[in-house]
Amino acid sequence: MTKVTMTVNGKTVSGDVEGRTLLASFLRDDQGLTGTHIGCDTSQCGACVVHVDGVAVKSCTMLAAEADGATVDTIEGQANADGSLNVIQQAFQDHHGLQCGFCTPGMVMSAAALLKENPKPSEQEIREYLEGNICRCTGYHNIVKAIMAASGQDVTAIAAE
């Protein structure tokens, strides 16, 4: 076992991990942060996306030991300080950007990463950026719409589908 220490959602945490412990497992099992989902466990689906040192990564395909000393942000740290939904989360609610909700944490984290590097993405850019996030309810239309709305773009002309 190796001791790892990292900053998760602004809080310093540490724990003893095996070499093979995935970052996703450390977050879920050691830290109780079960908002990060493990869908495919093969780095395809993106339900496990978190931010490590500010960039989106698939936490099922990164070892906890590799995150030693890193800053990690998960879906649990996304809400505003007063507990209300942040602008992306609120847009997902307003535009019905989720159906079963399983993929939603990864979608929100990928959306946050996208908007950080591209504050006003086009629909095409959003769809390309979400290549590694799979929604098995196939609810992509409203997810894309929610991200456009979250970036302050007018989505009234986009029909509900």
Added chain:
Amino acid sequence: MYNFDVETPVTVADAVAAMAAEDAQALGGGQTLIPTLKQRLASPSTLVSLKGVAEMQGITRDGDSLRIGGATTHATVAADGSYPALSALASHIGDPAVRNRGTIGGSLANNDPAACYPAAALASGATIATNTREIAADDYFQGMFDTALEEGEIITAVSFPIPQAANYQKFVQPASRFALVGVFVAKYADGVRVAVTGASNEGVFRWTEAEAALSANFSASALEGLSVSADNMIADLHGSAGYRAHLVKVMTGRAVTAAS
């Protein structure tokens, strides 16, 4: 996954020392290796993470040569733009989260027969630098998942001569998004090089007939009359050997037309 120890060296020297452990395996970004470990297709005793080795990070340009540290991520190469065709290639590997972890050294060390970077390295006549030597791309790729790397040898950097014009065309396999066939064309003062990934059972290879034709006339029309043999092409449910052979010519033509 079987369990293993994780070493996190910060210098190449320390990484090489850690690789001396029995059944040690280098870990780049892990975007192929970690899924492989989950499948129990590999069982190293020690993983030596190269991500923290500062001297293997980043990109430096020296005239017409671009040196990319072995632990540099696809996202960093995509954002660089000094060698536009190479950055474009990097920007279409995997997905954004994969590009934030996966590294050029990891991709070249693994030498997946459908990976993108081997085509760029071979078509550019790149030089693969390791902790012990420099290897020309022509000598480096030795078949599917096979390279000139010795046991414990680490790719520390890759140097690309920047061409006058280049382009990479990838025909994606629709499920994996790896290259069903990918062709990288690079035009230099002393001639054109064409490298093909995804197609052959031997891994990445140069299409020398096309190189000769394109060196004389850098136009897709120069490929008319050439054909690619289907012998030893990969055949699977995504495409027959003949289909891949046909695609090699089509994608080469598109790359030449798009080269800038």
